[in-house]
Amino acid sequence: MDEAEQPAVIRILNHIIAHPAFLMVFGIMTIWLSVGLTASVFFALNPSPAQTEGFESGLGVAVALVSAMAYLLFVLFVERKPLTDFEAEGALREWAWGLAIGAGAMTAIIAVIAAFGGYSVTGSNGLWVVVPLFGMAMQSGIMEEILFRGILFRFAEQWLGSIFALFISALLFGLVHLGNPNASLFAGLAIAIEAGILLGAVYMITRRLWAVIGLHMAWNVTQGGIFGIKVSGTDIPGFLxxxxDGPALLTGGAFGAEASLPALIIATALGLYFLRKAWQQGEFVHPSWHRFKTGAAAPNAA
Known part of the structure; x- marks a missing residue:
């Protein structure tokens, strides 16, 4: 049956279901529900209040895999489109590129903090301490990037254009980190600006999730697992x-280096550089009233 022959109620319902605003909300709910169920199973199996590093790492891996599977099902059966965010061709190259950006940016941030006397090494652990961190890095890298770039940014961009999508996804990314230990309003704002812009810009350039997942994972592992600094307010046993020591504006205080002025300057500058690259590549989606109403560019748009 052609759309014109369908009852008005069915046509309206189909348009609502296909609109990016609906898909964005439904997609977020799908991921959160899958993550919540996974966590419930893990805590039911181990109700002890003192969770081990192995438990936390296993939970992180499970959350990452389940959220990826939930996203796959959402794209294939709700959106009814190919899963281009996780295409295999070029995946390793993009993931490695993201790893290099995340590790390089965090190393530069720590180097600046150390140069001004805010960071020093007092000893080292065995490299084995880094291994349990990869579960947490998988959880944050995969689950959070699916939520904030794969769903929130992507659908907000289809609906409102790139600038609004970047603002919304970055703001919410900062807000969710306010629930972390030792968080402050400045820490949340710093995360929103430095990480929200950088991750959003890298996603715009690649239009896939591999690079932002690599960036997010390397950012956390380098900060906590290598340099032994708190990751978003959480103590992480690191190799170093x-x-x-010094003012919180230099070191990030109890939240960690992400809430420092060096992080704000370096990561934001890097994000703005990639935004410029995205603009040059023609990756910016411009807002319009037609896009707002329908979630698609006007038929006569270039």
Whole structure:
């Protein structure tokens, strides 16, 4: 049956279901529900309040895999389109590129903090301490990037254009980090600006999730697992045993280096550089009233 022959109620319902605003909300709910169920199963199996590093790492891996599977099902059966975000061709190259950006940016941030006397190394652990961190890095890298770039940014961009999508996804990314230990309003704002812009810009350039997942994972592992600095307010045993000293604006204080002025400057500058690259590549989606109403570019748009 052609769309014109369908009852008006069915046509309206189909348009609502296909609209990016609906898909964005439904997609977020799908991922959160899958993550919540996974966590419930893990805590039911181990109700002890003192969770081990192995438990936390296993939970992280499970959350990452389940959220990826939920996203796959959502794209294939709700959106009814190919899963281009996780195409295999070029995946390793993009993931490695993201790893290099994340590790390089965080190393530069710590180097600046150390140059001004805010960071020093007092000892080291065995490299084995880094291994349990990969579960947490998978959880944050895969699950959060699916949520904030694969769903929130992508659908907000289809609906409102790139600038609004970048603003919304970055703001919410900062807000969710306010629930982390030792968080402050400045820490949330710093995360929104430095990480929200950088991750959004890298996603715009690649239009896939591999690079932003690699960037997010390397950012966390380098900060906590290598340099022994708190990751978003959470203590992480790292290869290096470190000491931070000085004003919170330099070191990030109890939240960690992400809430520092060096991080804000370096990561934001990098994000703006990639935004410029995205603009040059023609990756910016411009807002319009037609896009707002329908979630698609006007038929006569170039």
């Amino acid at each position: 045993i470190s000491k931070t």
